[in-house]
Amino acid sequence: MICQMGMAVFKGIPHTNGYTVTSYNFYLRPHSCTSFDPTFMCQTSSLEFLQRFKFDFNKWLYGGITSMNTDEENELCTTLSSVIKGQKIVDLPYTVRDQVNDLGVWAVSANEGDTTTVTNLSEATFQFMLVVSVRHRFSDLWASMQNGEVLIQKVTEDSRQKLEMQDPGGKKLMEYFVDRMLGFTKIFRYLVDTQKPIVLHNCLLDLMLLYKQFYKHLPRSYHTFKTDMHQLFPTIYDTKLIAAEIKSSLKQADDKGGSLLGNSSLSDLATSLKRDHTALYKPSIHHVPKTNKYNGEEMMLHEAGYDAYLTGSSFLYLAHLYAMLQLPS
CATH class of the missing domain: 3.30.420.10 (Ribonuclease H-like superfamily/Ribonuclease H)
Incomplete structure (x- = not known):
């Protein structure tokens, strides 16, 4: 190595x-x-x-x-695709679990269109897990990775569907994350x-x-x-x-x-x-x-x-x- x-x-x-x-x-x-x-x-x-x-x-x-090499990149993409689609369950680190719970509390009082940024998760892996967990757990929230941070939006059912259509199967999310993991x-x-x-x-x-x-x-x-x-x-x-x-x-x-x-x-x-x-x-x-x-x-x-x-x-x-x-x- x-x-x-x-x-x-x-x-x-x-x-x-x-x-x-x-x-x-x-x-x-x-x-x-x-x-x-x-x-x-x-x-x-x-x-x-x-x-x-x-x-x-x-x-x-x-x-x-x-x-990572090309073989590892392909292996990672296969795993991420399964996680995004909910076909593979992963154990969340406690820092990610705590953040998901905090966002659940925030969502109760947030209004449509409100946003919040998660800045205390610096590792790309934890950010990815948080985004996927929020998308799976909350129908009225949308999460995305932007500029090294996680952006959370309070959304309606219609706007949620539009956002899902803009990123079918979480392809953009996966590409963004893999790009960060490629590193050197x-x-x-x-x-x-x-x-x-x-x-x-x-x-x-x-x-x-x-x-x-x-x-x-x-x-x-x-x-x-x-x-x-x-x-x-x-x-x-x-x-x-x-x-x-x-x-x-x-x-x-x-x-x-x-x-x-x-x-x-x-x-x-x-x-x-x-x-x-x-x-x-x-x-x-x-x-x-x-x-x-x-x-x-x-x-x-x-x-x-x-x-x-x-x-x-x-x-x-x-x-x-x-x-x-x-x-x-």
Whole structure:
């Protein structure tokens, strides 16, 4: 499971030998909904590794973004459809039950057209459960999810029927809720749509995790996996492989040249490439905004956003080093 996702976006600066980079660090955490309740396993040593490199467990637990793959999305839609139609009964958390009871009291004195907004339920799952419960329990109330809140209206029988016709089978409600549950998957799908080149370091396992968490369950066939990945991202670069190839070329040209890149771990590679003498016409890289936390001398290894920045900058330096090797001696 990916618990932290890093992304660094590089852009060339016109008419200069330089690039800008904007780096992002996302915390990802599974979220449950009705019977959709993902499970994951974690080794003690993995937790200790994260703790050693200052992983913010509170931020992950309290602010982690949702995500799901297409198979999970379809499974969730099937479950939600059954809940909306009343074919599947779910146990309401006490916070939702209390809110339903409070709305029942409010409905007694409310007049037609009156509205109230429920703002004390921040979790999308609880909001969805409340909307469905109100629609099922009260014939004179209508509930909907809007702008991250639940809106309740006191309605007549006729206006209730019109509202139901505007959202037959609760389709709009389900689409709105699923869209919120997709979370980071929407960014993944945007990256797929743009078909931009992506750069990773020692990337096979990372690609498998991306596939499983944001696209589909892993297939049994490696050929299927490889075909799907090339459809999702036609251009994939692995800086570990590129560094190994360039190091081999340097060794062939000069026995001492192979030591220029050092070892191929991301931190060692990035350190080697930052040296001034690594390549002619080495590009400059500027953080945007300048206040970005990765713009200092401190190394924040194994924080995903920082690793993404190191990977992208290493790729650019390697590309310029490769271009230098193509020049006539």
